[in-house]
Amino acid sequence: DxxxxxxxxxxxxxxxxxxxxxxxxxxxxxxxxxxKQDSKKFLKIMFSYNNKELIINETVPNRFSPKSPDxxxxxxxxxxxxxxxxxxxxxxxxxxxxxxxYFGPGTRLLVL
Amino acid sequence: xxxxxxDPGPFNVPEGATVxxxxxxxxxxxxxxxxxxxxxxxxxxxxxxxxxxxxxxxxFTAQLNRASQYISLLIRDSKLSDSATxxxxxxxxxxxxxxxxxxxxxxxxxxxxx
Numbered sequence: 550d551x552x553x554x555x556x557x558x559x560x561x562x563x564x565x566x567x568x569x570x571x572x573x574x575x576x577x578x579x580x581x582x583x584x585k586q587d588s589k590k591f592l593k594i595m596f597s598y599n600n601k602e603l604i605i606n607e608t609v610p611n612r613f614s615p616k617s618p619d620x621x622x623x624x625x626x627x628x629x630x631x632x633x634x635x636x637x638x639x640x641x642x643x644x645x646x647x648x649x650x651y652f653g654p655g656t657r658l659l660v661l
Numbered sequence: 662x663x664x665x666x667x668d669p670g671p672f673n674v675p676e677g678a679t680v681x682x683x684x685x686x687x688x689x690x691x692x693x694x695x696x697x698x699x700x701x702x703x704x705x706x707x708x709x710x711x712x713x714x715x716x717x718x719x720x721f722t723a724q725l726n727r728a729s730q731y732i733s734l735l736i737r738d739s740k741l742s743d744s745a746t747x748x749x750x751x752x753x754x755x756x757x758x759x760x761x762x763x764x765x766x767x768x769x770x771x772x773x774x775x
Contacts, residue, residue: 589767605762639705648752654703
């Protein structure tokens with residue numbers, strides 16, 4: 550069983566559309582994260598959730614909204630997609646904030 | 662000073678050689694340190710944690726120098742399969758309350774040549 554899974558793996562869409570990426574972890578971890586890795590390969594944290602509470606929210610446009618229906622899931626919803634949103638988005642989880650993180654396989658988003 | 666700085670490389674190293682990377686961090690309150698490995702078009706995966714006394718895992722040795730705020734990774738007898746990007750990772754430390762997270766360096770690209 551995959552520890553951290555994301556769907557879809559690839560997402561190609563038009564500018565202005567709204568899309569969601571789903572993430573699930575079966576590790577029983579308390580904290581989940583979303584990262585964006587751009588074309589320069591820099592991995593930048595976007596959000597983290599601890600027991601359904603947002604605890605880090607970096608300077609991310611409010612078009613991005615994390616949604617956590619339960620401790621095992623942290624979905625990322627993106628409104629009004631822009632060209633600059635094209636990147637690989639990684640979900641991750643850790644037992645507690647600041648501890649070792651386990652990453653999902655990534656979602657490759659391409660906005661046309 | 663950037664939070665976590667690494668030499669991006671690439672480091673081109675012949676198979677069997679020993680290679681070392683360094684990483685510096687700016688937050689003196691950081692408590693946890695890691696090396697992650699990322700293969701092309703794959704997710705980052707934990708290679709090893711870094712402990713204050715230094716630690717070894719097979720061909721890999723990690724060391725921490727808190728006074729100078731740097732972390733090192735040494736790879737001995739390098740294999741072709743070691744080719745990857747190595748990410749230095751530091752926790753943010755802070756005042757507690759669950760606001761901590763990890764900061765990733767931009768990575769050092771290693772190429773092992775036959």
